[in-house]
Amino acid sequence: MTSVSFDFTTAGRIMTGPGRAAELPGVLAGLGSRVLVCTGADPERHADLARGVAVFPVAGEPTAATVRAGLALAREHGADVIAAVGGGSVIDAGKAVAMLLANGGDPLDYLETVGSGRAVTRPSVPCVAVPTTAGTGAEVTANAVIAVPEHQLKASLRSPLMIPRVALVDPLLTVSCPSAVTAASGLDALTQCLEPFVSVRATPLTDGLAREGLRRAAAGLRAAYADGSDLTARADMAVCALLGGMALANAKLGAVHGLAGVIGGTADVPHGLACAALLAPVIEANVRALPSGSPVLDRYAEAAGLLTGRADASVADGLAWIRETLSRLEVPGLGSFGLTAAQAGEIAGKAWTSSSMQGNPVPLSREVLEAVVLAAL
Numbered sequence: 001m002t003s004v005s006f007d008f009t010t011a012g013r014i015m016t017g018p019g020r021a022a023e024l025p026g027v028l029a030g031l032g033s034r035v036l037v038c039t040g041a042d043p044e045r046h047a048d049l050a051r052g053v054a055v056f057p058v059a060g061e062p063t064a065a066t067v068r069a070g071l072a073l074a075r076e077h078g079a080d081v082i083a084a085v086g087g088g089s090v091i092d093a094g095k096a097v098a099m100l101l102a103n104g105g106d107p108l109d110y111l112e113t114v115g116s117g118r119a120v121t122r123p124s125v126p127c128v129a130v131p132t133t134a135g136t137g138a139e140v141t142a143n144a145v146i147a148v149p150e151h152q153l154k155a156s157l158r159s160p161l162m163i164p165r166v167a168l169v170d171p172l173l174t175v176s177c178p179s180a181v182t183a184a185s186g187l188d189a190l191t192q193c194l195e196p197f198v199s200v201r202a203t204p205l206t207d208g209l210a211r212e213g214l215r216r217a218a219a220g221l222r223a224a225y226a227d228g229s230d231l232t233a234r235a236d237m238a239v240c241a242l243l244g245g246m247a248l249a250n251a252k253l254g255a256v257h258g259l260a261g262v263i264g265g266t267a268d269v270p271h272g273l274a275c276a277a278l279l280a281p282v283i284e285a286n287v288r289a290l291p292s293g294s295p296v297l298d299r300y301a302e303a304a305g306l307l308t309g310r311a312d313a314s315v316a317d318g319l320a321w322i323r324e325t326l327s328r329l330e331v332p333g334l335g336s337f338g339l340t341a342a343q344a345g346e347i348a349g350k351a352w353t354s355s356s357m358q359g360n361p362v363p364l365s366r367e368v369l370e371a372v373v374l375a376a377l
Contacts, residue, residue, distance in 0.1 A: 006203040009160045010246050011129075011140045011167040016239065018231060021130060021170040024049050024083065031126040031165060032081030036074045038094040040086040046132065046173070049085055058086065061147045061154070061264075062093040064107040070097040082127045084164075087185070088136030088271070091129045091164075092144035098124035099144070099162050107146060111155045112355060114148050120159035129164040132173040134224075134237035135185025135272055137192055137245015139167035145261070153265035153350060163249070171238040175228060182225050183329040184272030186237050190217040191275040192244030196251035198286070198299045199359030206251040213243035214306040225329050252359030255282045255351070259373060262350040269337045276331045280322050281375040287315055289362045296361040335377040344373040 084094025129139035193213030220236025304318025
């Protein structure tokens with residue numbers, strides 16, 4: 001199932017390791033002279049990394065209006081390099097601003113599904129991504145997810161030209177993450193290693209990344225949740241997120257993310273928790289739909305072995321490990337966020353046409369997707 005004819009793109013430079021965030025000023029100085037730093041809602045949290053430059057706080061998931069405001073500030077200050085220091089939402093906002101600085105226009109000109117879907121033709125201005133959570137892998141992905149409240153969904157700006165110039169991954173920046181954020185982001189990272197591993201677009205390179213990412217998730221996810229000061233566990237999850245981002249950027253995702261994107265636009269559900277609730281039901285639906293003898297079934301069994309540490313693990317063992325992890329991390333069902341069974345059909349219909357479905361190992365009908373949502377409630 002793994003293609004031997006493929007392309008692979010990622011950040012121009014990847015820097016990892018505890019304490020490496022201190023190198024950010026020097027990295028930025030080599031890329032431009034006027035910096036805009038995108039941060040989370042509390043810019044003081046990482047003020048030591050953003051002294052003497054223009055700062056744009058991103059509160060929550062970025063919308064088109066958020067990106068427009070960031071773009072206006074960047075132009076006002078004549079920014080020629082963007083630093084995004086924060087979680088996936090902050091990095092996505094920074095990537096979007098960097099792309100629009102180089103290409104012009106409005107976010108809606110480029111958004112998939114709800115916008116014009118115009119192609120990005122020019123490389124973004126240099127963007128340095130510094131994640132402070134271990135989840136989305138946005139520091140090495142080719143898209144920026146934008147919430148579109150009026151359509152109750154999330155859509156993407158997407159192009160290989162949007163991949164950050166530098167990904168600077170320092171696990172020390174994740175130590176202060178609350179346990180709930182550790183759970184949500186970590187489960188997203190795990191999912192972003194598993195879905196590319198069973199994707200129809202998997203390649204030898206993404207396979208290696210996904211395997212190592214799953215190993216890291218097995219070693220670090222529960223431990224980082226239990227003790228946020230465990231730097232070994234934090235480093236494992238930071239690398240897991242990085243590897244998952246590289247894998248998904250080149251092998252695509254599947255039904256978990258196809259559904260999660262719609263759910264995130266429908267209700268206030270953290271993306272990682274949506275992925276967590278959907279993961280086991282999607283695996284079960286895929287396994288039922290796959291023909292007997294499919295190599296994807298072997299992939300799921302191999303993933304189970306990586307997660308459980310058992311060479312003889314079955315798909316059922318992997319599902320049991322996932323469910324036990326959700327219990328340990330106190331992950332609620334989607335119903336706790338206000339989603340109801342009456343919404344399942346509409347969510348499934350929107351997700352069925354999602355670009356995130358492109359890598360799913362087997363086509364799933366709307367009816368099956370609806371059943372998955374119901375199981376995740």
